[in-house]
Amino acid sequence: MSPNKFNSQKAPEPVGSYPHARLVGNLLFLSGVGPRERGKREIPGVTLDENGKISSYDIEKQCHSVFANVRTILEDSGSSWENLVDVTVFLTNMEDDFTIYNKIYAEYFKDNQPCRTTVEINCLPTPIAIELKCIATI
Secondary structure (H helix, E strand, C coil): CCCCEECCCCCCCCCCCCCCEEEECCEEEECCECCCCCCCCCCCCEEECCCCCEEEECHHHHHHHHHHHHHHHHHHCCCCHHHEEEEEEEECCHHHHHHHHHHHHHHHCCCCCCEEEEEECCCCCCCCCEEEEEEEEC
């Protein structure tokens, strides 16, 4: 891996050809991060039907897992949670999930408050309900 690309050995494996993070100047850009766990097929808070489609999910569990994954990637790349400056959040169900997600987000970001954008999308590449795209400083 080149010196400006980072892959954490603790974060979930990327689902495509991209690094977990890339350093440009003193800015660290994270690729989209979801709640999956490294080396596991099950996704925290997600129940799939026999066709691999989401039959139920727990947005609270997914939020905690995605925030843990972001922290891991930041730290393994030489940054930290406190260095986050911008967070874009993708939710697949704004109406049902925003209130819970917003409450959990406020707990994690009570001291450091990066800029934030939250958008609803109709799906993500894996069967998850939340994904974060982050920028931090090093």
